[in-house]
Amino acid sequence: MPVTREQVIDFIYDEARMLDEGRYDEWLSLWLEDGHYWMPLDYKQTDPHLVTSLLYEDMFMLRLRVERLNGARTFSQKPKSRCHHVIQRPFIDEMREDRIVTNTSMHYVETRLDEQFLLALTAIHELAVVDGAIRIANKRVDILNSDAAFGNIQLLP
Amino acid sequence: MRTASEITALFTGPQVHRDVYTSPEVYRLEMTHLFANTWVFVGHESQTPKKGDYFTTQIGDQPVIQVRHSDGEIYVLFNRCPHKGTKIAIDREGNTGKFFRCPYHAWSFKTNGCLLAIPLKKGYEDTGFEDSESAKGMTPVGAVRNYRGFVFARLAPEGIGFEDYFGGSLSSIDNMVDRSPEGRLEIAGPPLRYMHKCNWKMLVENQTDTCHPMVAHESSAGTAVNIWKEMGNPEPRPPAMEIIAPFMSPYEFFEKMGIRTWPNGHGHTGVHHSIHSDYSAIPGYFESLCETYGEERAKAILDENRHNTVYFPNIMIKGPIQQLRNFIPLGPDKTLVESYIYRLVGAPDQLLARTAMYNRMINAPTSIVGHDDLEMYERAQEGLMSNGMEWVNVQRLRTGDEEFDQEAVENGTTERQMRNQFDAWVKFMTVSMEDA
Structure with a gap:
């Protein structure tokens, strides 16, 4: 049974909530095994491979990132960071049986100790429906000021 | 303002005074003297x-x-x-x-x-x-x-010449450029820009600090190794294993890797081998190098696996992966790091893809490796404000008084290169001071 537009929009909201609540194992299970999380460095970057990106991570790297957050010697996460997404209703740019693409504006806040920063960003999700469930095939996050100099960005928008 | 003899007293050989990292006055003097007198x-x-x-x-x-x-x-x-x-x-x-x-x-x-x-x-x-x-x-x-494509400047109209200043250290730039079958590099996109609330010299020192990777980066490199094992050691290894896992190499690996120092504060890790030695071969690359240089010379170029070469005062290059990091001072406790990558003109794209991957995995503000480095620098910057102790120890493998005016190769876990940098720091800070 094909999914509805409402289910797609709920999926995007649910994913943001998982990240905010640190439910990373659940979050990882949303991904298809060959998916990539891409955060370009340059405005309107088209190539993830031959120029630098902030992130272009396969499932191994995403698992490593999640696993590391819980490590006993993860010094930059003592104390832990927290994050908070405020998202605008997603646009559904494509809605086909084998491919769904959404475009979502967000304000992302991350905090640790006395520091807090805000990123304005756009998330583009490529979704697929597998056995009736929506899964993330790829996710691209464009930070509005991606070319600015940042300190640590430790969690995932 | 401090005199030349007061500046000289900040580095004793085994120790360096915390003021070199924390004092706004010393920072001002660096901007006036050190960054004017060096290339x-x-x-x-x-x-x-x-x-x-x-x-x-x-x-x-x-x-x-x-x-x-x-x-x-x-x-x-x-x-x-x-x-x-x-x-x-x-x-x-x-x-x-x-x-x-x-x-x-x-x-x-x-x-x-x-x-x-x-x-x-x-x-x-x-x-x-x-x-x-x-x-x-x-x-x-x-x-x-x-x-060879890298532009350096000396702000002061008079001073040490380029060749005298860099001497044998230029061999690291040579090796990086020679790795192109056309002998030419090209910038590949904009740099990563990473802001650190610490003194610029902490970052420069860390480039030849071979006793921190297996400690500070255990959470990334160690966890990568564990996940790979849990998966049943699949081959080919995931890219993260090739890039990040070598950081978990034991002390012995880093000891045997060697450190070379050159006069005027330059030096490099990875004399005999390095964490870049075991990268997989890219099809067609060696063949194209052989066409340019002949097999013997091509092998010699690729046999150099220099890890980090510091060009004093404030850049580091990685020849085997064509990367340059610029540690730009913005204040006594603020440093902007710009990490650039270059294309080996005439070489297969897979090499540049690996270089770009290294850059984002290790040197991005979003990098799980970078996170722990920044954490250490910023904790040090805050810790140095403690009045419990005024000196920083750089004594590892120091035996008696050292001369830095000759090239030297030593055990890869020595802090000699840090001392070499401070020797050059004193020299180029004071050379234009009036009471020098």
């Missing part, structure tokens, strides 16, 4: 390939423009209008055509800085303007040298 990296020639192309950056705290003049040469000019001080260019790069034009009062300058025209010029008649500093146009820096 500082500006940019790569491929950032300004065509006439009129420019690139803005800074040398120490001095805003400068690297620009390709109409004669094809690269000039480095202070980024300041000689009239009221307005910055001439504020975008990071662009093309200005045949001349710069100040946006405030339309004074214009040739791309070598010479004054070209001023509107209503007759207003300066009989004012003695032609004898003023302003009439000369935009001020060039003291000296510029383009070495």
Whole structure:
């Protein structure tokens, strides 16, 4: 049974909530095994491979990132960071049986100790429906000021 | 202000005083003396390939423009209008055509800085303007040298020559450029820009600190190894295993890797092997190198696996992966790190893909490796404010008084290169001080 537009929009909201609540194992299970999380460095970057990106991570790297957050010697996460997404209703740019693409504006806040920063960003999700469930095939996050100099960005928008 | 002898006293050999990292006054003196007397990296020639192309950056705290003049040469000019001080260019790069034009009062300058025209010029008649500093146009820096595509400048008009300053250390740039079958590098995209709330020298020292990876990076490199094992050691290894896992190599690996120091504060880790030694071969690359150099020379080029080469004062290059990191001082406790990557012209794209991957996995503000490094620097910057102790220890494998005016190769876990940097730091801080 094909999914509805409402289910797609709920999926995007649910994913943001998982990240905010640190439910990373659940979050990882949303991904298809060959998916990539891409955060370009340059405005309107088209190539993830031959120029630098902030992130272009396969499932191994995403698992490593999640696993590391819980490590006993993860010094930059003592104390832990927290994050908070405020998202605008997603646009559904494509809605086909084998491919769904959404475009979502967000304000992302991350905090640790006395520091807090805000990123304005756009998330583009490529979704697929597998056995009736929506899964993330790829996710691209464009930070509005991606070319600015940042300190640590430790969690995932 | 501190005198030359007071500056000299900040480095004793086994110890360095915390003021070199925390004191605003010492920082001001670094900007006035150290960054004026040394040869500082500006940019790569491929950032300004065509006439009129420019690139803005800074040398120490001095805003400068690297620009390709109409004669094809690269000039480095202070980024300041000689009239009221307005910055001439504020975008990071662009093309200005045949001349710069100040946006405030339309004074214009040739791309070598010479004054070209001023509107209503007759207003300066009989004012003695032609004898003023302003009439000369935009001020060039003291000296510029383009070495195999890498542009360095010395702000001071007089001082040590380029070859004397770098000496044998240029072999690391040579090796990086020789890895191109055409002997040429090209910049590949914009740099990562990573802000650190710590002194710039902490970052430079960390480049040859071989006793921290297996400790500070256990959470990333160690966890990567564990996950891979849990997966049943799949081959080919995931890219993260090739790039990040070598950080977990044991002390013995780093001891045997070796450290070489050159006079004037330059040095490198990875004399005999390094964490870059075991990267998988890229099909077709060796063959194309052989076509250019012959097999023996091609092998010799690839057998160099130098890890990090520090060019004092403030850059590091990685020859085997064509990366350059620029540690730009913004204050005693603030440093901007820009990490650039380069394409080996004529080599397969997979090499550049690996380089780009290394850059984002290790040196991005989003990197799980970078996170722990920054954490250590910032904790050190805060910890140094403690009055419980005023000195920082750099004594590891120091046996008696050391001479730094000869090249030396030592055990890879020595802190000699850090001491070498402070030896050069004292030298170039005090050489232009009046009581020196």
